[in-house]
Amino acid sequence: MKIGVLALQGDFAEHIVMLKRLGAETVEVRLPAHLEGLDGLIIPGGESTTIGKLAVDFGLIEPLREFGRRRAIWGTCAGAIFLSKDARRNQPLLGLMEITVQRNAFGRQVDSFEADLAIPELGERPYHAVFIRAPIIESVSEPARVLAALPDGRIVAAQQGKLLATSFHPELTEDSRFHEFFLTLAR
Numbered sequence: 591m592k593i594g595v596l597a598l599q600g601d602f603a604e605h606i607v608m609l610k611r612l613g614a615e616t617v618e619v620r621l622p623a624h625l626e627g628l629d630g631l632i633i634p635g636g637e638s639t640t641i642g643k644l645a646v647d648f649g650l651i652e653p654l655r656e657f658g659r660r661r662a663i664w665g666t667c668a669g670a671i672f673l674s675k676d677a678r679r680n681q682p683l684l685g686l687m688e689i690t691v692q693r694n695a696f697g698r699q700v701d702s703f704e705a706d707l708a709i710p711e712l713g714e715r716p717y718h719a720v721f722i723r724a725p726i727i728e729s730v731s732e733p734a735r736v737l738a739a740l741p742d743g744r745i746v747a748a749q750q751g752k753l754l755a756t757s758f759h760p761e762l763t764e765d766s767r768f769h770e771f772f773l774t775l776a777r
Contacts, residue, residue: 591773594619594628596654598644600636600668604761608769622653630662630752630776633669635722635759638693641672642682651682658686662752662776670755671725678728687750688731695726695744695757709738709747712767719746719758726757752776 593609595602597618606616609632617624619631631654633641645651657663658673663686665673674683676690696703702723706716717738727745730736734750746757752775760768 591615591629591776592617592627593773593776594624594631596620596631596633596641596645596650596669598636598648598650599640600634601759601761602632602634604759605632605634605666605769608761608766612766612769612773614773619650620648622649625653625657628657628661630664630772631657632772633663633665633672634761635667635669638668638671638677638725639681641668645672646682651684655684655686658684658753662754662772664754664756664772664775666756666759666761667722667724670727670757673753673755674727677725687748687753687755688734689727689748689750689755690729691725691755692728693725694723696721696724699723705740707738707740707746711737711749711771717760717767718763718765719756719760720762721746721758722762724757727755749775 592615674691738747
């Protein structure tokens, strides 16, 4: 299994550590040629506007869209925004997932928090999620579906075929279940 991590900006190194722990071969993706031979791609957290602008500058937007039509992509936090059809502002988006996302939905950095989530796809044990200046998935349209929500109903994870979006940062925990789930989508 060969998984790329978009390494333009953000916390890509933490995803690479987790993937290597699970036995996956990893590639830092910065140019379209780096997508060749990958089974899947993770778009990490960071700053979604910056990720989008750099993707435009490096000629990655169309290659990433094409990759996402055939292969698995997982966007965490800013990556989820970048995958969405709509972020309610003018910024470069891949537009691959039928989700609408609100940036920084919980407030500033000081408003970051952690929460235990029920995610049936990951088993019985709650998943401890880390939210840092996190977006909220405001709406999910077919063929996408909700994977997880906070107790108040706000959506924090969605799936659409081989595409995955999470508002939180699984790479900042010791729990590898979300990365394992992504690897099953990439197979």
